[in-house]
Amino acid sequence: xxxxTLLPTLALALLSIxxxxxxxxxxxxxxxxxxxxxxxxxxxxxxxDSISENLKADLLKTGRFDVLDVTLLRKIDPGIQFAxxxxxxxxxxxxxxxxEVAIVGRFSVRKIGRKKExxxxxxxxxxxxxxxxxxxxxxxxxxxAEIFDTVDKLAASISDELNQKLPLLDAASFKRDDRxxxxxxxxxxxxxxxxxxxxxxxxxxSPPVKFVPEFDIDTFEYDAYVNYDQAEGIQTYVLEYxxxxxxxxxxxxxxxxxxxxxxxxxxxxxxxxxFAKSASEKDKSYxxxxxxPHPKGPVVSRWWLTAGYxxxxxxxxxxxxxxxxxxxxxxxxxxxxxxYAHFEAGFGTERLQFGGGFKWALVTQLFYxxxxxxxxxxxxxxxxxxxxxxxxxxLRIDRPTFFGTRYGLSPxxxxxxxxxxxxxxxSGGGLNAMALVPEIGINQYFRFGYKLRYRWVLTLxxxxxxxxxxxxxxxxxxxxxxxAFR
Numbered sequence: 001x002x003x004x005t006l007l008p009t010l011a012l013a014l015l016s017i018x019x020x021x022x023x024x025x026x027x028x029x030x031x032x033x034x035x036x037x038x039x040x041x042x043x044x045x046x047x048x049d050s051i052s053e054n055l056k057a058d059l060l061k062t063g064r065f066d067v068l069d070v071t072l073l074r075k076i077d078p079g080i081q082f083a084x085x086x087x088x089x090x091x092x093x094x095x096x097x098x099x100e101v102a103i104v105g106r107f108s109v110r111k112i113g114r115k116k117e118x119x120x121x122x123x124x125x126x127x128x129x130x131x132x133x134x135x136x137x138x139x140x141x142x143x144x145a146e147i148f149d150t151v152d153k154l155a156a157s158i159s160d161e162l163n164q165k166l167p168l169l170d171a172a173s174f175k176r177d178d179r180x181x182x183x184x185x186x187x188x189x190x191x192x193x194x195x196x197x198x199x200x201x202x203x204x205x206s207p208p209v210k211f212v213p214e215f216d217i218d219t220f221e222y223d224a225y226v227n228y229d230q231a232e233g234i235q236t237y238v239l240e241y242x243x244x245x246x247x248x249x250x251x252x253x254x255x256x257x258x259x260x261x262x263x264x265x266x267x268x269x270x271x272x273x274x275f276a277k278s279a280s281e282k283d284k285s286y287x288x289x290x291x292x293p294h295p296k297g298p299v300v301s302r303w304w305l306t307a308g309y310x311x312x313x314x315x316x317x318x319x320x321x322x323x324x325x326x327x328x329x330x331x332x333x334x335x336x337x338x339x340y341a342h343f344e345a346g347f348g349t350e351r352l353q354f355g356g357g358f359k360w361a362l363v364t365q366l367f368y369x370x371x372x373x374x375x376x377x378x379x380x381x382x383x384x385x386x387x388x389x390x391x392x393x394x395l396r397i398d399r400p401t402f403f404g405t406r407y408g409l410s411p412x413x414x415x416x417x418x419x420x421x422x423x424x425x426x427s428g429g430g431l432n433a434m435a436l437v438p439e440i441g442i443n444q445y446f447r448f449g450y451k452l453r454y455r456w457v458l459t460l461x462x463x464x465x466x467x468x469x470x471x472x473x474x475x476x477x478x479x480x481x482x483x484a485f486r
Contacts, residue, residue, distance in 0.1 A: 026169040029066045030059055030162075031099040033085060035123070036106035044109050044119065044143075047151065051121075054155035055103055062163045068097055072187045087126045087133045094128035097184060098176045101166060102126040103158065109143065117143040121154055125162045135161040192218055194243050194277050195286050201238030202230035213286070220284065225291045228298070228485065237264050241275065251276045266292065294351075301485035302348035302361065306459055308478025310339035312369055320470045324378040332422070332431075334472040337371035337388060342476050344459075346396065350485060357399050363414060364393035365437075384424060390465070392418030392437065400445070400484070408445035408455075414438070418465060435472075439463030445482070457482045 032055050035048045052070075059065040085093070085104040094102035105123035112118055118140055125135030135158055141150040193213060200209040206229045211222065239252070239262045252259050252275055256268035264273070275286040314334035316322035323330045348361035367390035375382040394416030402408035416437040423430030441461025448454050457480050464473040 306480030
């Protein structure tokens with residue numbers, strides 16, 4: 001546990017960034033420094049505070065200035081002294097608190113005769129941006145019943161002159177130090193937060209879910225997100241936390257589930273943990289909403305990309321005719337067609353799957369081939385170079401099985417429909433066809449490493465484009481990569 005002292009408060013505030021509000025103009029901020037009682041006359045020490053308070057009130061009445069209390073400087077440096085200030089070092093004080101104006105002054109009291117006393121005031125209004133005085137006042141007054149009015153009039157005259165001589169700032173071009181702004185706000189309003197850090201224990205080998213609330217911001221509601229790797233195999237989550245200040249045993253509750261000591265079991269995917277400061281101080285509580293992933297993984301929990309080479313042949317043994325040449329209304333001599341490229345992409349999910357380890361997936365495929373097809377007769381000597389482009393997809397069912405952590409096999413069967421185009425030139429005419437494509441095969445998997453979800457896949461498959469009365473059968477070999485959540 002840590003102690004919530006001023007030192008960590010200031011350190012965190014100075015490291016933080018918080019933007020200023022946007023606007024067309026910006027009020028100048030004024031630092032009213034204590035008027036120095038130069039001869040340390042205790043009977044008139046009240047004047048120092050009285051002049052400062054009157055100045056603050058008059059400046060605020062103008063609506064053109066913000067006023068900062070000098071006590072914030074003492075919080076930063078308790079030993080700070082304000083004696084013998086001039087325009088230069090008054091500007092330095094002002095800049096330490098993001099102020100653009102400083103008012104500094106002094107007064108002394110002397111006797112005239114046996115009973116009469118006179119006070120002499122000196123005051124300067126300093127433009128801290130230019131480090132020069134813009135208002136200077138030197139006045140004397142007899143100390144009598146009217147001295148309070150004199151102090152009021154002096155404060156009002158300083159305020160009026162500053163109002164006339166110092167215009168508002170252009171907010172677009174003038175920027176204050178954001179770190180100091182954060183520090184000022186926190187010194188003016190000390191934070192009430194008490195939670196230093198929160199950690200949710202997750203699966204071994206995965207980084208924990210951890211966040212550190214900003215100590216100087218009174219925000220008590222947070223979200224914590226658990227990814228699939230962190231949640232894998234976890235039924236009970238272990239909580240670790242640190243509090244600012246004295247060691248506490250916080251009451252912990254959860255909206256959906258049960259927490260015993262520092263261990264929690266959740267019964268929904270969005271439970272909310274509540275940390276109270278103590279059993280007797282429940283008015284300030286942190287609420288942390290835990291976002292757990294779907295137990296069966298993402299919607300698309302498996303996908304793959306493969307590319308390879310198909311060998312094609314027309315099999316007349318299947319009872320289909322296989323003409324020897326291109327003859328009108330006699331079909332296509334597919335036996336002369338050669339496959340050259342195959343591309344496949346597949347997508348699967350762990351949800352709504354079959355039992356027994358069988359899984360379905362959606363597959364899309366592209367084929368390309370061409371061949372010199374004989375015309376008129378097999379020995380006519382006339383041929384035509386015909387290209388084939390085939391695109392389609394359908395359903396595949398497989399059953400992946402792993403042997404150890406690195407190698408696996410998966411037999412599969414697929415049923416697809418393909419749209420095909422046969423043409424001589426890409427821009428010319430051609431023949432369009434539809435084919436039913438059954439396919440069987442086996443995938444071999446080689447994992448990249450332990451617990452990694454990516455793996456190499458080597459595919460050996462056989463299938464056939466089946467047309468009306470003809471076929472173009474193939475065997476193919478492909479290689480690629482597959483991602484699988486499980």
